[in-house]
Amino acid sequence: MELTKVEMPTGSNAPVRKSARRLRWFKETLHRQVDAISAETGILYTVDDDEIRALFLRWLKAFEAQKPTSDNDRLDFVNFASGLMLRELITSRPAKAGPLPEAADMSNPAFFWPEGYLYVVLCLNIRAAVFEQDFDIQKHVSPFMDEVRTWWSFKENVMAEDPNLAIGFFDLFAGVEPTWHMPSIFSARHGTHPAGNLFEADTKTALDEGN
Amino acid sequence: MQSKGHPDPGIVAKDALRGIRYALKRGAKMVVQNGPRQLPEQFEAASADFLNSAEQLTRTIDSIATHVLGLQFDPATFGPPSFARSEVTQVTDATLSRDASQLYFALTRTIKYMQIPDLLVSEALCAQVIAEDASGDWPAGDQDTASLCCALYKRILATRILGDPPGVSSIHNADRAQDVATVAFATALWVYVERGAFEDTEVDLLQMCADVTQQKSADIKAAGTADEPIKALFAHALETV
Numbered sequence: 001m002e003l004t005k006v007e008m009p010t011g012s013n014a015p016v017r018k019s020a021r022r023l024r025w026f027k028e029t030l031h032r033q034v035d036a037i038s039a040e041t042g043i044l045y046t047v048d049d050d051e052i053r054a055l056f057l058r059w060l061k062a063f064e065a066q067k068p069t070s071d072n073d074r075l076d077f078v079n080f081a082s083g084l085m086l087r088e089l090i091t092s093r094p095a096k097a098g099p100l101p102e103a104a105d106m107s108n109p110a111f112f113w114p115e116g117y118l119y120v121v122l123c124l125n126i127r128a129a130v131f132e133q134d135f136d137i138q139k140h141v142s143p144f145m146d147e148v149r150t151w152w153s154f155k156e157n158v159m160a161e162d163p164n165l166a167i168g169f170f171d172l173f174a175g176v177e178p179t180w181h182m183p184s185i186f187s188a189r190h191g192t193h194p195a196g197n198l199f200e201a202d203t204k205t206a207l208d209e210g211n
Numbered sequence: 212m213q214s215k216g217h218p219d220p221g222i223v224a225k226d227a228l229r230g231i232r233y234a235l236k237r238g239a240k241m242v243v244q245n246g247p248r249q250l251p252e253q254f255e256a257a258s259a260d261f262l263n264s265a266e267q268l269t270r271t272i273d274s275i276a277t278h279v280l281g282l283q284f285d286p287a288t289f290g291p292p293s294f295a296r297s298e299v300t301q302v303t304d305a306t307l308s309r310d311a312s313q314l315y316f317a318l319t320r321t322i323k324y325m326q327i328p329d330l331l332v333s334e335a336l337c338a339q340v341i342a343e344d345a346s347g348d349w350p351a352g353d354q355d356t357a358s359l360c361c362a363l364y365k366r367i368l369a370t371r372i373l374g375d376p377p378g379v380s381s382i383h384n385a386d387r388a389q390d391v392a393t394v395a396f397a398t399a400l401w402v403y404v405e406r407g408a409f410e411d412t413e414v415d416l417l418q419m420c421a422d423v424t425q426q427k428s429a430d431i432k433a434a435g436t437a438d439e440p441i442k443a444l445f446a447h448a449l450e451t452v
């Protein structure tokens with residue numbers, strides 16, 4: 001699956017890793033992601049900037065509280081921090097999708113759950129940009145991104161049961177082995193998949209290049 | 212340029228008018244809310260009608276005064292004071308007046324956004340702070356941004372630009388000091404935060420500064436007026452907004 005790309009703000013010349021911790025950068029990137037997905041799907045969104053500010057600051061607090069000191073953890077912390085961001089987006093729900101186009105294919109996650117799709121794509125894009133800049137690694141998404149059954153389970157679990165599960169589902173979409181037990185605790189991931197990618201071996205053949 | 216400690220009489224007059232507007236609005240509100248319940252039952256409806264009319268009249272007077280005297284906030288001209296820009300070296304009466312007005316509105320908008328009751332701002336004291344800057348006993352312009360924020364923050368606190376209206380506040384002193392510190396921190400942050408890389412309006416930017424500040428309000432309280440912890444908090448906030 002090809003992710004809907006987003007042109008990230010570059011005005012401050014800081015690396016994405018640092019820019020993503022900046023409220024103005026995050027807000028503008030989210031708006032640009034909304035515009036890009038709207039252009040692709042025809043779905044119009046309304047966005048609540050008050051919610052964006054609040055969720056971003058909650059995310060930053062969680063990020064800073066768990067930021068690892070060891071270099072060995074840096075790579076997987078990018079996955080984890082992206083999952084934390086998805087959790088906050090799903091908890092706050094700053095975007096509301098308008099009506100679907102008439103011919104919308106409900107087996108396409110972008111139409112099945114437009115808001116969830118927006119949040120996941122945004123977090124995957126930011127994660128991919130950090131991996132590319134800081135680690136020179138091209139990241140790809142997993143085939144689960146295309147599976148509407150996974151999306152059904154994702155929506156059901158995070159909306160009705162526990163928003164923390166968004167972190168596990170994010171790993172699943174990102175092609176990282178998910179942690180379902182205590183997913184919001186970074187140290188609980190240690191030893192299970194420090195920076196693993198379930199689909200690393202398949203990326204050249206099974207997944208789209210350049211995502 | 213006005214001499215140090217003697218701000219433009221026009222600015223002092225604005226403060227006085229704002230004080231009158233505040234007293235009128237607060238008085239009308241309190242009477243409408245509480246007055247009728249203190250009267251015999253048969254007078255309540257008539258008095259409520261009369262007092263509501265009085266409140267409307269107060270609003271009308273307030274609106275006229277606001278427009279005629281130029282006291283109203285204008286988002287189109289709202290922006291950081293010129294002293295925040297390193298290339299500005301000369302302070303004239305006009306820039307002093309404009310800067311005092313920008314600082315005043317930044318403080319009042321922050322108070323409103325944070326929903327802090329009964330905290331007033333003096334534009335005359337804003338002008339005094341800026342005039343002191345121009346007189347030379349202000350940190351040099353080559354300091355880092357966190358230090359500039361810290362200096363302005365401490366200057367706002369020391370000059371008592373923010374204060375209770377006499378006799379009306381029911382806020383505990385410690386809570387009020389915390390309110391004042393939080394508003395001063397958010398405003399100093401907004402004055403010096405980097406601009407140009409993003410598309411937000413100045414009002415948006417001020418709200419972001421207020422949100423970032425409120426999240427760190429316990430740390431700001433703990434830091435007191437000690438330079439290094441305050442500078443560290445500003446450095447973090449400048450990177451976060």
